[in-house]
Amino acid sequence: MHSLLELPSPFPAEPGLVRLLEPPGSDAAALAARLVAGDYGKPFVLENGGLRALHFSLGYVQSVMDIANPAALVLAYARAMMAFLLFNPRPRRIGMIGLGGGSLANFCHRHLPAAELTVVEIDADVIALRRHFGVPADDARFRVLHADGVRWLGETETRSDVLLIDAFGAEGVAETLLDTDFHANAFRHLGGRGVLVMNLAGTRESFAPHVARLLEVFDERVIAMPVREDGNHILLAFRDPVFAPRWSWMRSQALALQARTGLDFPNLAGALEAGERQGHAWRLARGAGGQRLFGAASAPIVEGVAVQAQQLAEGLGAERGIVAGEELLLALVQRRGLCRQQHLALVEDVIAHARAHEQEWDRPVQAVVGRKVITRVGDLDVLGEMTLHGSVVRSKGMPVPHHAGSEGGGCGPKADTPD
Template identity: 65%
Template sequence: MHALIEFPSPFPEEPGVVRLLEPPGSDIEALRARLRDGSYGRPFVLENGGLRALHFSLGYVQSVMKISDPCALQLGYAQRMTAFLLFNPRPRQMVMIGLGGGSLANFCHRHLPGTRLAIVEIDADVIALREQFCVPPDDERLQVIHGDGADFVRDHPGRIDVLMIDAFGPDGVAEELASFEFYERARGRLSASGVLVMNVAGNKETYARHVERLLTAFDDAVIAMSVREDGNYILFAFRDASFAPRWKFMRAIAIELQKRLRLDFPGFAQQLERGQALRLAQRLSA
């Protein structure tokens, strides 16, 4: 158990309480000032109204958890990242780069009992806050690893059915996770029907080059899904460049997933189909 201190939120626009990984007896007023001016430099917890959020700064919410239901996905981008289940409803091996507040880890651990999940997180402070976000202890199905995601993918000995990348920090995606070499290596680690799922956000000019590298490494076998409410894009890249989703068959899968997981999988399937159609049109007009 890591030491945490708690005090009322210093942010007038965000009431509640904050929790910090600081020892008892710390200078609360100095910490409040650093939180307000953005110089604190470590992840912290902000809790209010039944929700608990992981922040790197007030303006950057990494994850949100409903305290009464830790496995429910609150943010639109996290909900849409689960659309990989439309392509592979029962992955055996899943690797997640970026633990964050653990919402996707909790969701997958609860709802995919046949999946082994390895989560790689580079920030030890984020891992230290896992209990605040009800991330289960490591067991035979779940492992949280302190390390570099790019190194883990390079050294992984087996095949990965789903590789999920949600590793944004205050400065965006780490360059090691957005290089052509990483994407090429990641594709090589995927199983024959494997899929890479990546969250991209921020200024389009900032991440456009990352998207182009991903398209090149995966021979254009990529579908994009927009998340208007969060301003994100979710990218799905497939090991098999000739993979052609069976959209009519997928609708039945989407309805079953919606009943079981209470997310709008039929809507996700429609977005994905439109995304592929748009990509094909752009490719033909190029």
């Protein structure tokens, strides 16, 4: 185990002890000043109140360990990443990109004794701290590789049932992942029913391109859920071309997993189901800047809805105009053959258009175009809400056809409209 230099925490808001990968006799005052300035440049350990945390900067906590129970998952995002067990409760091979403080590695090593685990970490200093975070030694079923995860994915011939991606720089998701075939290689690395799990943190502008790339590579078989306690989002992508979540079955599976691991899997199952129905992945892919997911191609549809809704409102009055406007929007969606997530994104485009032109319209038209639609796709209720003019507006359900992708996960030709 590497020896660490120990000094009192220099952060007024974070008392405790700081431990650094520095030789004995180093200038503690100078190191403390660099930590406070944010230019230390190495991972460091902050310990207080029975918890040990790994940091690259004070603003971003990489991992937290309960010293008395190293295999416990202290952070909510780490617990949420284990949601893959709802889809594959007993994976045989797990790949991890990013060791951090080893929380996920420790948990999987303890609770999945039949799984082979390979962890890839690019930073030698992070690996040097592994023993301080209770990461087990390498053995026949567990190993930590000092390598570039992007290169490893492109070169390894092994396949994983689950691939966990928790790769961060000091400011969030590593931007270099977008400059390579990382997402396509991740898809190829998974076995036939493999699941990719990715932790998203930082600004939405920084991770939206990753979500969009995964939606493309995995043919839209992607579910995302927010982790409100940490401000993160967890994204799951599925290689199986006929993947379809079985939410009713998953509820009983969640109870069994909760008894086995102690994690609140019923809550995770509910969050995933809500994320899938609300199209959370598509919303993340749109980014925080409000750009349209479909780009210029959706502009004529948005404009057409606005103009025709205005005519409806003028000719039918406010109440009938609201209903007719919803029916018009749904009819346009049906003709385009959009799936439910694309439909929700298109509705948001229409709302954004209404806001941008609200001074040109009277209030009935704002109500028509700005009405958030709750749709029904097949047997799934798609819930939606939108804050408009300072208040949340909800609408009644309207029927739309189920759109099945050519391989079960995409948005293929539209089905017949139900009566």
